[in-house]
Amino acid sequence: MRISRRAVALAAVLATVLPLSACGGGSDDGSSDASDAVKGKITFQTWNLQANFKDYFNGVIKDFEKEYPGTEVQWIDRPAEGYADKLSADAAGGTLPDVVNVSPDLVTPLAKAGLAMDLDKDETAAAYGKEYLPGAWRSHQIPGLQGTYAFPWYLNTGPMFYNKRLFEEAGLNPEKPPTTYDEVFESGLRLAEQSNGKIATLAQVPTIEDFGRYGASLMNKDGTGFTFNDAKGVEMLTRYKELFDKKALDSQALTATPESSGTKFLTESVAMNPGSALDLEKFKKEAPRLYKNIGITDQVTSTGKVNMYVMGVMVNARTKQKATSVAFAHFVTDKTRQMSFAKQVAIFPSTKGSLDDPYFTKEDGTDETRVRIAAAKSLDSAVNYTPVLFSEQMKTELRNQVAKALQGKVSPQEALDRAVEACDKLLKQS
Template sequence: MRISRRAFAAAAVLATVLPLSACSSDSDSGSSDASGKVEGKITFQTWNLQANFKDYFNGVIADFQKKYPGTEVKWVDRPAEGYADKISADAAGGTLPDVVNVSPDLVAPLAKAGLALDLDKAAADYRKEYLPGAWQSHQIPGMQGTYAFPWYLNTGPLFYNKRLFSDAGLDAAKPPRTYDEVFADGLAMARKSNGKIATFANVPTIEDFGRYGVESMNKSGDGFAFNDAKGVELLTKYKELYDAKALDPQALTATPESAGHKFLTESVSMNPGSALDLANFKKQAPTLYKNIGITDQITSTGKANMYVMGVMVNSKTKQKPAAVAFAHFVTDATRQMEFAKKVAIFPSTAGSLDDPYFTKEDGTDETRVRIAAAKSLKTAVNYTPVLFSEQMKTALRNEVAKALQGKQSPKEALDNAVKACDQLLKQS
């Protein structure tokens, strides 16, 4: 099941395979009018959900059909592998389902091709039901409109090692919350430990630039802008961490798994995670577990990063009222709360995160993490641009590595990264 990360490499296929003939303007992309009687047969496609949630979705479909007599929903589920290729083939062949489970990076090329219904026009009354940041996550730079209902969300708090903070003479009860604070604490910890304890085991990603307050794209949405003065400032700070060994030397090639291992062995003081990690710490590293602190994501904007899934309506559907009604039904507050209690995700509907399920402690690790994550999601945003592909992530990472190694300045690195990403954007 696709839960914790929204982007994957095959998504780039969708942008490149859609033929020019599929592109259309607002004038020929089908009417945005979704009024009328909710009736007829529609097809609903999900992304690797049937194996674990067959009964749940069959129940949702049955409830919808009961609410709207005369409707029929056919559910199809596609495996995670090749999902973007399947959507691409359907889009090119005119067989795209009426309602489709998408992530923001998948909906972007469909919206540009005129195949995603603009919900700001077709379903504007529903907008207030969702968290603002979640609704905005399926908006496309350079285009007017919102092209999918926000569905389930995910994020993660930050774990930190209280003992390592105390050993460095830092207040373990007051972990850093902004980048300025984490840079100061990281340098202090590296000095105190003679470079043996790093703060992070990861290089900065596009999400870090967003959390630092950098605008990732220009206003027109046709180019990237993370090489501005603020972006250069962030990378310069990371270079200082790297030089002081406050950033793990292996961060240049680290994976989430290897970074997690560094935290597990107490050579790194901070790492993002989940309740599953807490259970692992308790079993494999009881000393670490006793000293675990849980805090919010590091951000200088006051808003955490969210990952989001969505439900898109095919603008070419012949049953627009039914398709819009069903997409809303699947993502309304009632259905999202039911789903959130079956799997570790969070609802995107306004007010749902105030439910006791997300606010009331019961002493368990799972609940501790769930409450911390839910709190941050109320104001979270998706800092990864919907047009930022896996190839672009690799380009940024490569240039960041060169800057940290001193092979080029932070400014040169980000200029080169932006140039490479802009070229990839033009090719899509």
């Protein structure tokens, strides 16, 4: 299950929120007082999970309250629609829950406003850091700020599907699919040439994650400006234009969506496409020839590290029950609970060692397991390439400029320079 990362407009509201407007209690630096004890009532908010996982979370809460007598956890679940707005309203009104389900982009404005607890400053919370994959722990760190602002929870990623038949017909080895961008570009030109432009390799224009996986620098270290218009970024976009000109990038890529790209792959007019176990089931029912020739490999990357999406659990910096909130946030995200959750839904644990479990390594002949194992192999060193400060508006600006470059209206360098300029302006406005 991938919960989409929604656009966030919290910063403008939170810029006016005084630190003491949130729930009171606790020390100003986010550390727990020595007198803190795991006791008392806290509130825990999730993001669109109650409908499908009510029994699971009620069980987690019951287990926590049993392990820590004298505690009580009130569970609040909010719908996906308007979740960011609700966080904004709670932050401004001083009603932010004690423990909150967030993604990196959602926690960023809260951290800037002093409302997300810095786990690295709390002795107990910081000690838990070694239990998580390093890349997952870093995913809730924010350029320009020192610290880590949420426990990493579940991860998501997906493998790359490819059509073995199309590769073989183009004279390419179907058992050795391209794994780097250079290899994709070379294979793409070969496929397009051999099919007289009828078979494209990819169906979507490059995203910010692609620039990251290619090796471009995305943002400066202090978080004050974007840098994906560097030599690597220009080089990648130049190569994409070559694909587009030679019909190795689908002609409708400029307006493609994940759904339309999936359809292109389903009809075998595109040779490669990212996906999930749900796609395999669809191929099996709707495109048996494709299913018979399906190949599964890692995401394409030239850095050696694939992209991952991550959810987190944040502690309100002003909670009145800091020790209990930290204990519960860790309890929800510890190895036992994450493994249990991963066996109920198609996500991956962020805790060290979990991906070595037979559930993520042992084949059983099912499509779901094939994809799960392929994805899990890549997560140990995966990173979240999307900058936490990169908003939906910024994604649109980048996409528009990439389209202009592919159409030849501007050069790749000019397109990325314009995109960086627009994104920097939006960054200052936030």
